[in-house]
Amino acid sequence: MALATKLPGESHEQAALRELREETGQTNVSLGPEIWQDVRGRRSGKGVACEVRQRYYVARVPAFDVDTSAFEDSERAAISGHRWWTAAGLAATSDVLRPAELPELPASLLMDGPPAQPITVDG
Template sequence: MVPRPSSRVVLIDHADRLLLFSSRDQRDGTLRWYTPGGGLQPGENHRAAALRELREETGLAEVMLGPEVWRGRPWTTERDGVTYEVRQRYYLARVPVSGIDTTRMEDFERASITGHRWWTAPELAETADLLRPAGLPHLLAALLADGPPHYPVLVDG
């Protein structure tokens, strides 16, 4: 099993909406939504990876990255015959605008990402689509109501 440390960004706009990207599961056709982010490059730390991924996936370059708010329990995935153990850290960032530019995405991201959307907490609570991390509607509502936690909250996915 190959370790895959990853960073994700909980990107919230001026209207308290959360940016999520979508992908369709090839096995069962379900739609899943997740925050911007991805794996660390060699020599890169989690915060630098979060900012790089955000720049690549959204075009936003002048983002002030806040604290780590969630930490993912390890999970495994297989890609091209290799099994990875994914360990994710989620960082909070607020932006005054909701427009993004996805033209800097890497080819594999363009091939797998089917769309993006800004979600309100009530919209997340109502969707039947798969959300990552698990419990995202509650996690976002708590973050908006209480602000960042003192220590990262442990999450699934």
């Protein structure tokens, strides 16, 4: 899922579900626990310093075709496709992934379940 911007009055969970709907077309999703988070300083395109907080949640869904009809123009320009990954495929790829630990994280999540508290990742 792309970086979700939380709208005024929206919880982090509501923002994640909204972004999931906008970026995949999925509307009937039960969001699981927050499992990872990343907090870092960044600069906007105009050079303004800001803090970016990324939160990652578990959501199990059946296989589906991604619906991009709710994409914004910037998303249409930046996103060239979607791909479903297996844990083994993530571990074997040389692609740059975010969070950086993504190749290792699903195996422990599947074996041990969600952590008691979100763990910090390098998003």
